Amino acid sequence: MGYTLTILGCGVMGQAILSAIYKAQKAPSETKEYYPSKIIACNHDDSSVQQVVDLVKEMGESPNGIEVEVTHSHNDEAVKQSSVVLLGTKPYLAEKVLDGVSSEINGKLIISIVAGWTIEQLQNYSSNVSRIMTNTPAKYGYGCAIVSHSTECTETQKFLVKELIDQVGICIELPERNMDAATSLVGSGPAFVLLMIESMTEAGIKMGIPYKESLQCSLKVMEGTTKMVELSKQHPSVLKHQVCTPGGTTIAGLCKMEDHGVKSGLINGFQEAADVAAKLGQKK
Numbered sequence: 001m002g003y004t005l006t007i008l009g010c011g012v013m014g015q016a017i018l019s020a021i022y023k024a025q026k027a028p029s030e031t032k033e034y035y036p037s038k039i040i041a042c043n044h045d046d047s048s049v050q051q052v053v054d055l056v057k058e059m060g061e062s063p064n065g066i067e068v069e070v071t072h073s074h075n076d077e078a079v080k081q082s083s084v085v086l087l088g089t090k091p092y093l094a095e096k097v098l099d100g101v102s103s104e105i106n107g108k109l110i111i112s113i114v115a116g117w118t119i120e121q122l123q124n125y126s127s128n129v130s131r132i133m134t135n136t137p138a139k140y141g142y143g144c145a146i147v148s149h150s151t152e153c154t155e156t157q158k159f160l161v162k163e164l165i166d167q168v169g170i171c172i173e174l175p176e177r178n179m180d181a182a183t184s185l186v187g188s189g190p191a192f193v194l195l196m197i198e199s200m201t202e203a204g205i206k207m208g209i210p211y212k213e214s215l216q217c218s219l220k221v222m223e224g225t226t227k228m229v230e231l232s233k234q235h236p237s238v239l240k241h242q243v244c245t246p247g248g249t250t251i252a253g254l255c256k257m258e259d260h261g262v263k264s265g266l267i268n269g270f271q272e273a274a275d276v277a278a279k280l281g282q283k284k
């Protein structure tokens with residue numbers, strides 16, 4: 001008999017995580033216990049409930065036999081039935097939603113994806129807290145999630161979080177002091193990479209390649225380069241220099257980009273996003 005997982009606020013990210021857990025491959029007996037037998041998705045109104053109902057219908061049966069119930073206006077009742085609660089509301093609503101379930105949530109494991117909410121703040125509601133920063137590619141199983149746990153979390157709870165959140169792509173544990181950086185690198189990262197894809201595609205168009213082929217080439221170059229770094233296990237700068245023929249095209253392009261501060265622009269952009277994340281955290 002498994003446990004019940006309640007998702008408080010099942011919007012873009014909540015649905016991405018719900019789908020990843022629901023569609024996870026059939027777990028072997030050693031990890032089966034980490035999967036819920038039931039997920040209760042709690043939203044705000046009929047229309048956001050319907051979105052989740054449609055999503056579950058589309059996915060067909062769960063390989064791990066997970067049952068999903070979707071409700072609104074019954075957050076406290078759902079939390080009462082569950083031993084694990086995933087908080088997926090927008091940051092400005094988190095306090096109101098947590099206050100509404102405070103009598104039921106104490107003593108349960110809270111997994112929070114809410115940006116800017118620290119473990120200490122979440123511990124006002126329960127001492128066992130896992131704080132997560134993830135990103136939108138999670139919707140397609142290519143997400144990256146950074147997790148930090150409160151010291152009260154048990155090893156079993158940490159395994160459970162890793163097993164569930166790994167389903168969005170990859171789940172990496174880091175100390176909470178890295179969360180603002182993770183918010184930038186992982187949370188904002190897709191927008192910065194999209195800017196690069198957009199720029200590459202437009203460069204292709206400027207040089208006469210049609211949009212469709214230019215986008216195809218840009219995506220494959222991104223994917224291929226990522227795989228090359230991963231599989232070769234070489235430092236990116238080593239691989240970069242391997243394609244720089246003396247007096248050739250690549251070094252010419254790289255020097256031009258350097259003139260325009262592309263590398264420092266990227267580093268400063270990530271830093272700026274982390275600084276804003278830190279300030280947002282201080283505001284509460």
Ligand SMILES: NC(=O)c1ccc[n+]([C@@H]2O[C@H](COP(=O)([O-])OP(=O)(O)OC[C@H]3O[C@@H](n4cnc5c(N)ncnc54)[C@H](OP(=O)(O)O)[C@@H]3O)[C@@H](O)[C@H]2O)c1
Pocket residue numbers: 008009010011012013014042043044045047048075088089090091093097113114115116133134135136187
């Ligand atoms: N989107 C991203 O790229 C991203 C990346 C990293 C982290 N995050 C974090 O993920 C969290 C969720 O973001 P999101 O983009 O998924 O937001 P979202 O799509 O707005 O999802 C939030 C959900 O909470 C529901 N909700 C509102 N009030 C509620 C209540 N009283 N009880 C239960 N549910 C309620 C909303 O329903 P209604 O739609 O009906 O209001 C909505 O379905 C945020 O805290 C954000 O910091 C997001």
